[in-house]
Amino acid sequence: MLDLLPFSPTWVLVGLLAVLAYLYLVWPYSTFKNLGIPGPKPVPLFGNYLSYGKGVGQFDKECYKKFNKVYGIFEGRQPILVVGDLELVKDITVKESNIFTNRRVFEGQGEILGNGITILKDADWKRVRSAISPTFSSGKLKQMAVVVGKCADNFVGNLDENAKQGAMFDLKELSGAYTMDVISGTAFGVDVDSLHDPNHPFVAHAKKLFDFNLFNPFVIVLFLFPQLAKVFERVGISLLPTKVLNFFCAAVDNVIDMRDSNEDEAKRVDFLQLMLKAHNKELDKDVPKDIVKHGVSxxxxxxxAVLFWVAGYETTANTISLTAYNLALNQEAQDRVIQEVDAIIEKRGKLDYEAVNEMHFLEMCVNETLRMFPAAQRFDRVCKEDAEVKGLHIPAGTIVNVPAYAIHYDEDIWPEPEKFKPERFSKEEKEARDPYAYLPFGAGPRNCVGMRLALMELKFALAKALQKVRFVTCxxxxxxxxxxxxxxxxxxxxMWLRVEART
Known part of the structure; x- marks a missing residue:
């Protein structure tokens, strides 16, 4: 029978394999068309990933505007539903959070971070979150403020030296050292003092962790073929540098050993100690899935602990630097912050937890910076079961992305979004605006658990700095x-700037 074919059987087989390969590559691309959801045209194998070359935020802004805030994209063959409509955002992150409980899991992060709160799901996530959340109560933050204040004094000491020398310097380097000192002191009781030792191993290792590029060949392979992550992991290759994670893991082990052997250390009230108090040794064994769990393993x-150490470093340091940059470019706003800082310190006699919480214009400047430069340009949720949200059908298993950056640059919500306007966050403007238009820390029960500590760190650093100096461009x-x-x-x-001593 095969002899009757005009081509050899080998070429028929090659052709058949080529057709099957093509169908494999494009099969998912009908997902959103079948649901009646628009979106940019995907390229076989890559989907829309190559469009990230212009910047993820810029790509999201273009699609958000072109496809009316709800659209479908593809990362490789993976369908992603992008939802920027604020009513839908509210329903997905809050009202229907029992269906959209979990975040998307990027494979290849290794076992250490695999037990982190950002990856844990459902009951495990709720259990661990409940153990962590008390760390950020007002009472605990007030206790931490003493450590934060000392770290901020060291930060300002470095700025003073730069002011005397009239030097141009990278504020991101100083801010990173400051946030590393804060997180080490407040969460683990460890005195790192990287502000006096900018090459401290903690900072050096943290920098390596954030040396991340979406167009790194290894990252592209994991996005296009996520199933390969487990294969890479077995041979010791992961999305994040294993040596860096092992370094912080060893540091956590050292602190835990110190707490076990020293009663005074065990009396601390910080992130690590709260976790240790919640430790349930039974969870260190294999526990059947149908058993209700309590505590943490x-x-x-x-x-x-590793997640807290590394996540508390980068984003807060960037936001301090970007806020100072905005103030350097907007000297009138900086004058207002300085006047506010001076008035509150004169009234209270010192700069403490209560004082920074009274600095409303400073907070407005920080909020506006986070609008322009959100720490996470997107955040996601995974749909656990078929759902209808405001008439939008979302099948089970769908990854839903909220484009925070695109929403923050919506001209209908934020007129002249490219401009730095702290007044957008006045009491009156906030009350008149949909609260889901501002999403720098996510939304709903799965928002950023460390948000309050991050904001306190930011305000302490900037308020203490502006007591002594002002930021200027160079x-x-x-x-x-x-x-x-x-x-x-x-x-x-x-972030290269100069500081001038206040007169």
């Missing part, structure tokens, strides 16, 4: 600032 303690200041092509607010090439 040793692996969960270590995973979340020859090396890049205007407009360049943000790396990642999903966050990482600054390309550092």
């Amino acid at each position: 040793k692996k969960e303690i270590k995973g979340n 020859d090396k200041t890049v205007i407009p600032v360049r943000i790396k092509n990642t999903l966050g607010n990482q600054i390309e090439g550092g």
Whole structure:
């Protein structure tokens, strides 16, 4: 029978394999068309991933505007439903959070972070979150403020030296050292003092963790073929540098050993100690899935401690730097912050937890910076079961992305979005605006658990700095600032500024 074919059987087989390969590559691309959801045309194998070359935020802004806030994209063969309509955002993150409980899991992060709160699902996530949340109560933050204040004094000491020398310097380097000192002191009781040792191993290792590029060949392979992540993991290759994670894991082990052997250390009230108090040794064994769990396991303690250490470093340091940049470019706003800082310190006699919480215009400047440069340009949820949300059908298993960056630049919500206008966050403007138009920390029960500590760190650093100096641009200041092509607010090439001593 095969002899009757006009081509040899080998070529028929090759042709058949080529057709099957093509169908495999494009099969998912009808997903959103079948649901009646528009979106940019995907390219076989890559989907819309190559469009990220212009910047994820820029790509999201273009699609958000072109497809009326709800559209479908593809990362490789993976369908992603992007939802920027604020009513839908509210329903997905809050009203229907029992269906959209979990975040998307990027495979290849290793076992350490695999037990972190950002990856845990359903009951495990709720259990661990409940153990962590008390760390950020007002009472605990007030206790931490003493450590934060001391770290901020060291930060300002460095700024003073730069002011005396009239030097141009990379504020991101100083801010990173400050946030590393804060997180080490407040969460683990460890005195790192990287502000006096900018090459401290903690900072050096943290920098390596955030050396991330969406167009790194390894990252592209994992996005296009996520099933390969487990294969890579078995041979010791992961999305995040294993040596860095092992370094922080060993540091956590050292602190835990110190707490076990020293009664005074065990009396601390911080993130790690709360986790240790919640430790349930039974969870260190294999526990049947149908058993109701209480407390946290040793692996969960270590995973979340490492996550807390590294996540508390980068995004807060970037936001301090970007806020100072905005103030350097907007001297009138900086004058208002300085006047506010001076007035509150004169009234209270010192700069403490209560004082920074009274600095409303400073907070407005921080909020406006986070609008322009959100720490996460997107955040996601995974649909656990078929759902109808405001008439939109979302099948089970769908990854739903909320384009925070695109929403923050919506001209109908934020007129002249490219401009720095702290007044957008006055009491009157906030009350008149949909609360889901501002999403720098996510939304709903799965928002950023460390938000309150991050804001306190930011305000302490900036308020203490503006007591002594003012931020100004220099020859090396890049205007407009360049943000790396990642999903966050990482600054390309550092944040070069000068400071002048106040007179």
